[in-house]
Amino acid sequence: MKKKNKEDVPDTNNVEQGILKRKTLKEIIAPSGIDFTNIDHLEIISNTKRYARSFFVSALPRMCTFPELFRDMYLFGDINTSIYITPIKEEKSQNDLNRVINELETERIVAADKGNINRESTITQKRFEAEQLRDEIAAGFNKLFEATIVSTLFSYNLEELDRATKMLSSEMSKTMVGIRSAWGMQEEAFQTNMPLMEKKITKSHTFDRNSMGTVFPFTTSEIGHPTGVPLGFNKQTGTPILFDNFHSSLTNYNMVIFAKSGAGKSVTMKTLVSRSSVLMGIESLALDAEGEYTIVAESLGGINVVISPTSKTVINIFDVETETIKDEITGKERMVLSIENKVEDVTQGLLTMAKGSTRSTEVNELTKQIIAETVAEEYAALGINSNPSSLYEQDTTGIIKGDMLSKQKKKMPTIGSWYRRLQVKAKDNKNVDYQYHYSYLLKVMKQYIREYDGQMAYFDGQSTFELLDGAPFINLDISQLEERFARPLAQQILLSWIWEKFVKKNSEDREKAAKKRVLVDEAWMLLPYPEAVDFLNKMARRARKRNVSLAIISQRFQDFYEKPEAQAVLTSSDTKLFLAQDKSEIQYLKEVFKLSEGEANFLVTCQRGEGLLKVGSDTAILKITPTKKEFEFVETNLNQLAKMKKN
Numbered sequence: 292m293k294k295k296n297k298e299d300v301p302d303t304n305n306v307e308q309g310i311l312k313r314k315t316l317k318e319i320i321a322p323s324g325i326d327f328t329n330i331d332h333l334e335i336i337s338n339t340k341r342y343a344r345s346f347f348v349s350a351l352p353r354m355c356t357f358p359e360l361f362r363d364m365y366l367f368g369d370i371n372t373s374i375y376i377t378p379i380k381e382e383k384s385q386n387d388l389n390r391v392i393n394e395l396e397t398e399r400i401v402a403a404d405k406g407n408i409n410r411e412s413t414i415t416q417k418r419f420e421a422e423q424l425r426d427e428i429a430a431g432f433n434k435l436f437e438a439t440i441v442s443t444l445f446s447y448n449l450e451e452l453d454r455a456t457k458m459l460s461s462e463m464s465k466t467m468v469g470i471r472s473a474w475g476m477q478e479e480a481f482q483t484n485m486p487l488m489e490k491k492i493t494k495s496h497t498f499d500r501n502s503m504g505t506v507f508p509f510t511t512s513e514i515g516h517p518t519g520v521p522l523g524f525n526k527q528t529g530t531p532i533l534f535d536n537f538h539s540s541l542t543n544y545n546m547v548i549f550a551k552s553g554a555g556k557s558v559t560m561k562t563l564v565s566r567s568s569v570l571m572g573i574e575s576l577a578l579d580a581e582g583e584y585t586i587v588a589e590s591l592g593g594i595n596v597v598i599s600p601t602s603k604t605v606i607n608i609f610d611v612e613t614e615t616i617k618d619e620i621t622g623k624e625r626m627v628l629s630i631e632n633k634v635e636d637v638t639q640g641l642l643t644m645a646k647g648s649t650r651s652t653e654v655n656e657l658t659k660q661i662i663a664e665t666v667a668e669e670y671a672a673l674g675i676n677s678n679p680s681s682l683y684e685q686d687t688t689g690i691i692k693g694d695m696l697s698k699q700k701k702k703m704p705t706i707g708s709w710y711r712r713l714q715v716k717a718k719d720n721k722n723v724d725y726q727y728h729y730s731y732l733l734k735v736m737k738q739y740i741r742e743y744d745g746q747m748a749y750f751d752g753q754s755t756f757e758l759l760d761g762a763p764f765i766n767l768d769i770s771q772l773e774e775r776f777a778r779p780l781a782q783q784i785l786l787s788w789i790w791e792k793f794v795k796k797n798s799e800d801r802e803k804a805a806k807k808r809v810l811v812d813e814a815w816m817l818l819p820y821p822e823a824v825d826f827l828n829k830m831a832r833r834a835r836k837r838n839v840s841l842a843i844i845s846q847r848f849q850d851f852y853e854k855p856e857a858q859a860v861l862t863s864s865d866t867k868l869f870l871a872q873d874k875s876e877i878q879y880l881k882e883v884f885k886l887s888e889g890e891a892n893f894l895v896t897c898q899r900g901e902g903l904l905k906v907g908s909d910t911a912i913l914k915i916t917p918t919k920k921e922f923e924f925v926e927t928n929l930n931q932l933a934k935m936k937k938n
Contacts, residue, residue: 327478329654331450341445342452345480346439349492350469369445373484379435379497381428387435388407388425426500430931436493441473443484445694462892501762503745514904514911516540521568522559526912527903534563534906536840537806541865541907544840545831549848549880550870554899555915556844557583559697559868560810560923562917563589573806575764576793578785580778580813582770586926593764596756598749598781599771601727605752608640608784609669612791624800628679630670636787639822641709645735645785648776650819658728665712669704672712706751710740747777750784760805765793779816783823786811791828797837806839814845824857831863848872854881869894869914870902 326334335341379387397420408413427433444459446452460470473480481489513525519535552557552868561584567573568591575585588595598604611633615624641662646654676679683698713736717729742749754902760763767789769781789809797804809830817823834841843860851857859866861883869880872894881891890903893912900915917925 295361298788304842306747325481325505327365327481330475330477330693331472331479332449333477334909335445336896339447339754341447343443343444343445343481344452344456344472345441345573346456346472347442347478347480347492348470349466349495350467351496354362355810356511370442371445371484372440372442372649375441375483375490375495377437377495381434385425386777387422390430392421392425395421412610427499433499433667436496436498438494439483439490441480441483441492443481457475458892459634460740462889469802473631480532484517484580504921510645514906514909518571520563520568520570522904523900523913523915526914530555532904532911534904536866536906537838543835544838545834545842545860545864546840546866546868547843547845547861547864548868548870549845549876550902551873551876552846554871554902556870557581557812557915558900558925559870559902559915560812560842560844561587562915562921564808564810565763565921566926567808571806574760574762575808575810576789577764577766577789577810578789579768580782581769582855583808583812584764584766585768588764588766591764593766594759594762595766595768597768597771598785599769600746600749601771602749604749606750606785606788606862607687607703607705607752607754608637608750608787609666609709610707610754610788610791611670611675611703612795613681613682614775614795616915624798627680628675628677628682630675633791634670636790636826637666639826640784640787641666641706641736641821643780643820645732646820647735651735657724658732661713661725661728661732665709665716666704669709669712672928673898675701675702689850702753705735707740707742710736710742710896718835727768747780754788758789760796766900774816778813779820782811782814782817786823786830794834794837794839797839799836801838806838806840807835808840810842811845812845814843815847815850818854818857821856821904824854828856828859828863831860848876848883849879852883865907867905868902869905871895871897871899 322335326336332342336925371738387565395414398416399414400409402414412468424433428435431670444452444455456472460744463470473492482489484494513528513530515530515533515535516535516538518538519533522532522534524530525532529666536546548560550558550616564573564575564577565587577587579585585595586591596754597603598606611628611630613626613628617624631716635771639661642659645651645662654865659772669678680698682700684701685698710733713729713732716728717733720726720729737743738745739747739751741751745751767785769778769785772778772781786809793807793809797807811817811827814827817827831843841864843864845851851861867884869884872880874895877891877895878884880886880894884905890910894903902913902915904913
């Protein structure tokens with residue numbers, strides 16, 4: 292029997308190693324190689340080549356807030372930052388501060404001898420602060436630290452890396468933060484910024500305990516309401532953003548969205564509406580100025596209502612409903628009818644009609660008085676007053692022992708009946724001033740009267756439908772109306788009608804009330820009309836009490852900024868979302884919302900569907916992420932939709 296030589300025997304261990312050898316963690320996460328030959332950047336060699344540049348913070352302002360510093364940094368792209376914090380021994384702190392105090396005293400004497408009063412005063416203040424800090428450290432109330440800040444900026448091409456570096460350096464310098472490239476030390480700086488925590492860059496700054504305390508938390512807020520819906524991802528951290536604008540931590544439930552055309556504001560709102568409808572049961576109603584929400588209503592099993600000169604839909608501005616309010620003292624609920632408030636709302640709507648697209652100055656306080664008096668008379672003629680039962684016809688055949696078993700709501704006044712009352716009043720009133728205004732009103736209001744075949748008579752008559760509770764989405768489409776005046780007018784009248792038919796149905800008891808959202812698209816159309824803006828403000832203030840969220844969507848923030856009366860809407864909104872902005876808008880946003888330079892720059896350079904989300908005191912960089920199925924009904928850009936379907 293032939294013996295097998297040792298070399299003839301397969302080395303099973305080597306075979307197993309060759310077949311079953313697993314990659315180490317280092318091999319999995321590390322790139323193929325890194326080229327450090329360039330003195331101002333490095334190249335990361337992998338499946339896709341990347342470029343990186345490391346730098347360190349070389350100068351900081353006397354007063355530095357770390358969260359603001361890092362927020363500005365992170366908004367310029369893919370960047371990693373490491374901070375090395377080293378406590379300074381008390382003895383060394385005392386010695387260093389004593390040396391500084393002595394040097395400052397010498398400088399002060401020199402300045403005094405030269406008669407430089409301003410210089411002497413500045414140095415005296417610095418010396419006082421140094422002495423105060425020394426005493427705090429001696430008493431154990433404070434401590435000094437050394438901090439080294441090193442960052443690495445990444446990009447997929449060198450040109451983009453150079454551009455981002457220049458932009459970052461320029462913007463950071465505006466806040467007196469110096470950024471210096473680790474020239475000739477790219478390898479050391481890169482290693483310093485690795486998780487290995489090997490500090491190979493020695494440039495440091497000294498901070499006391501109070502300053503270092505601002506490092507935590509770092510730069511971003513995580514918006515993660517346990518009751519919320521996934522809206523997208525935090526672009527800085529990669530974590531999902533769960534958003535609930537009805538969360539108990541918020542002072543109100545309203546929200547505003549500002550973005551330039553094509554930035555994705557309608558996609559964002561449609562995504563939020565559809566997800567919150569399915570996952571949270573929120574009932575939404577859209578005042579659709581551009582006809583963009585029709586397919587959303589269809590997809591959610593909702594209702595589409597088209598208001599146009601050719602449709603048979605009628606919305607009666609005079610419609611009024613009872614409401615249930617809660618006594619703040621007893622906690623008991625009671626039904627009321629706010630007829631005085633309704634008279635005011637109708638008066639404001641008719642005033643806007645009377646002013647017309649030219650916003651005629653012919654309309655003054657006397658005109659308003661005439662309108663208000665005749666509107667009140669219309670309700671009084673039907674016996675409608677502050678008593679809730681006055682809104683109903685009593686069916687005497689159904690009364691047993693004084694109990695009303697059945698009741699039917701009275702038919703409401705209409706613009707047509709109000710116009711006829713105006714005609715009668717004009718004949719009876721001989722006062723010259725009154726006759727002038729009666730004549731003006733009869734002339735300009737004729738276009739709204741169905742009897743005269745008015746071009747805008749779609750608000751004259753009894754309402755042709757009711758808003759049913761429980762519908763997941765109701766879309767009121769006004770896109771077929773003329774844009775300059777007819778649409779803003781429709782927005783105002785419909786807001787008043789929505790308040791009666793949709794909002795007031797909710798109880799003031801939050802536990803009983805459904806969660807509802809009213810969405811006003813292209814809200815900028817309302818701004819030229821004071822009465823419309825006034826009603827928008829009132830709805831924003833009163834919505835929370837009814838568990839309703841008012842969502843305002845618009846393009847130009849400047850339009851709201853330049854109208855002080857419109858800014859109340861902003862202060863009544865705890866949630867603000869800013870998508871991509873034109874450069875002309877940024878200064879106004881910075882001023883009103885105290886945006887940092889980095890945040891402002893991000894809003895100018897961010898991509899479609901990216902934005903800055905502010906919820907209460909929290910801020911996050913948001914990336915909106917509709918699913919492929921959602922994309923089919925939230926996307927209005929045909930090119931984007933075709934691209935999505937192709938992929």
